[in-house]
Amino acid sequence: MNALTLPDIAAQASRQALPLDWVGMCGIALPVVFDGQRISARADAGVSLDDGQARGIHMSRLYLALEMLEQQTLSPALLREVLQRFLDSHTGLSNAASLRIHLDLLLKRPALVSPLAGWKTYPVVIEARLENAMFHVELKIDVVYSSTCPCSAALSRQLIQQQFVDDFAQKPLHHADVLAWLGSTQGILATPHSQRSTARLHLRLGDYLDGLPLIALINDAEAALGTAVQTAVKRADEQAFALANGQNLMFCEDAARRLHLALKRSPGVNGFRLRVTHAESLHAHDAVAESRWNWGAA
Incomplete structure (x- = not known):
């Protein structure tokens, strides 16, 4: 008995001839390699369906092409190679390919003063697209930091001044009495409010880069803000963190401007948009600021 040929339904003609912008798969589990780490990730992979007569694409071909990400370090060149394989496996069907990789980048961060260190995750999305031989890569990174309100700090200082009077x-006035007063709750009777805050960075990279500058961009953002949240701490680290907050009072507008200037100087960044959110401890709503550079109109 002759083996039956398995039917290829996707190769059949569509009953409604119409091209589609994107067809593919979302949430594909796979490991990727970055900075010597093998990281658990999820990928969204797809292509355009420009042949409106075709019923569908070959999703298994996209899935198999993703195996390249398991063996080689993530880089713009590797992403382009994967996308080119997407298109080569869909000749005559597709003119554009895209890949989105979601991962949590795990970095070990030192304490501010003590020899302690701990791990912190940074949510990252890597987006790559290849269309008509034009290739570009974008990154989305979340950076969490602390923000202390300048207005609240000024009001607290005024209350302390009045209490001193x-x-x-x-x-x-005796030195010992003033020193004791400054160390008491009677003297420092008010403190400014602060909150955990998030900077969401969306960056477009130059296609000439050899690698993905994720760590450098995170370091630049945290240095600009000055108050990145900590991991393992001793009391000396907590005191240093309080000092950093006091020296970096900022509204959401201040944070957005700091990040804008820092990212504009970051090598390999061709454009960006950013959004900072201060999850207010005073209000029941958030304070938000946005900025962009070389990104186009909103």
């Missing part, structure tokens, strides 16, 4: 108006 009230407590010492009728007595001579």
Whole structure:
């Protein structure tokens, strides 16, 4: 008995001839290699369906092409090679290919003062597209930091000043008395509010880069803000963090401007847009600021 040929339904003509912008798969589990780490990731892979007569694409061919990501370090060149394989396996059907990789980048971060260190994750999305021989790569990175309100700090200082006047108006000033007052809750009776905040960075990279500058971009952003959240800490680290917050008072507008200037100087960045969110501890709503450079109109 002759073996039956398996039917290829996708190769059949569509009953409704119409091209489609994107067809593919989302949430594909796979490992990727970055900075010597093998990282668990999820990929969205797809191509355009420009042949409106074709019923569908060959999704298994996209899936098999993703195996390249398991063996080689993530780079623009590797992403382009994967996308080219998407298109080569869909000759006559597709003119554009895209790949989106979601991962949590795990970095070990030192404490501010003590010899401690701990791990911190940074959500990252890598997006690549190849269309009509034009290739580009974009990164999305979330950076979490602390923000202390300048207005609240000023109001707190005013209350402390008034308390100082009230407590010492009728007595001579002695160094020991003032020092004790400064270390008491009676003296420092008000503190400014601060909150955990998030910077969401969306960056377009130059296609000439040899690698993906994820760590350098994260370092640039955290250095510009000055108050990245910590991992393992001792009391000396917590005190240093309080000092960093006091020296980096910022509204969301300040944070957005700091990041804008820092990212504009980052090598390999051709354009960006950013959004900072301060999850207010004073209000029941968030304070948000956005900025962009070389990105086009909103």
